Amino acid sequence: MGDAEQMWITVVPALEADEDDGAELVVVGIDPASDDPGQQVVNALLDRGHELREGVFYLLPFDLGVRYERGGDRLGVLVLTSPEVLDEMVPNRGAELATATAPLRDAPLVDGGVLLLRREIATDFDPAASEGDQPVVLLVQDGPAAESDLFRAFTAGEAALAVIGPCSGGEEDSDDR
Template sequence: MAAVMDDSSRMWITAVPPFGPDEIGVLLALDGESADSGEQAALRLLDRGHEGEEGVFYLLPFDLSARYTRTGDRLAVALVAPRAVLDEELVGAGGQLGEGADEWVTLLRRELVTDFEPVEQDGEKQAVLLIDHLGPVRTLDELFARFEAGDSGIAVLNAQ
């Protein structure tokens, strides 16, 4: 797993060590030092998670969710949050999102070329995994090493 991290997408189709080698899924990396406001909002919402296995957080779908879309050979994942949840978080930080027509706000969108199709089970789409970290990483192995060292966490997001 020595793939070079592409800062423009930071999205992989891979197995994640804590979940085992047989569970292939979509993984997004979120950098706590990113200047991207959507990425920072998503990271802030991770604090609303509930811890499962050590270092693994599960988020409620009405706090933060993922949406899959496919266009040709490209799979895209968008992280979305309800406007009301964002307003609640931003007011606590001294800001406000403002008015908008959509109930759900897209925080970030990443895509890659792949033939991978997220599986559905009992009508539910496969969850998206997030690994939060501080500062740039060069490889997927380095990202996983930070998790193993306790320097990052994994969040499990329901997908719509």
């Protein structure tokens, strides 16, 4: 897979000394400087995290969440938010973002959520865990991440990692807007 897709299946280094770092996870690159409205919204929604312990912020599953889909040999990741969260957040970020995100909001909902990003990769990797699908790790840094140097910016304090789980709490009818 090329760097342009900004999705990898890789081992994420342990963040604390007592953590294991042997499991492969899905990593999706987010560029907050991108002109892509979906990436801009994802970056803004990361600010909605709730700090429950120092330096660790938790996202609510209806603020930002993921769904996996499989199509043949391709694994897709869909990053979603609830329509209510998008409708509340976007007007506070200015008219330019509201205009840019209008097509996202007007599109049919996916499992009750607004589709912000869709990334996919050819792989036989199965993100299923005993309690459901694995969370997705977002690597947030200005500019695209190169697979060969994926976590260098994070280690240098120039990027952030966010873990998001399955999306929930959206509308029941996926065709409603």
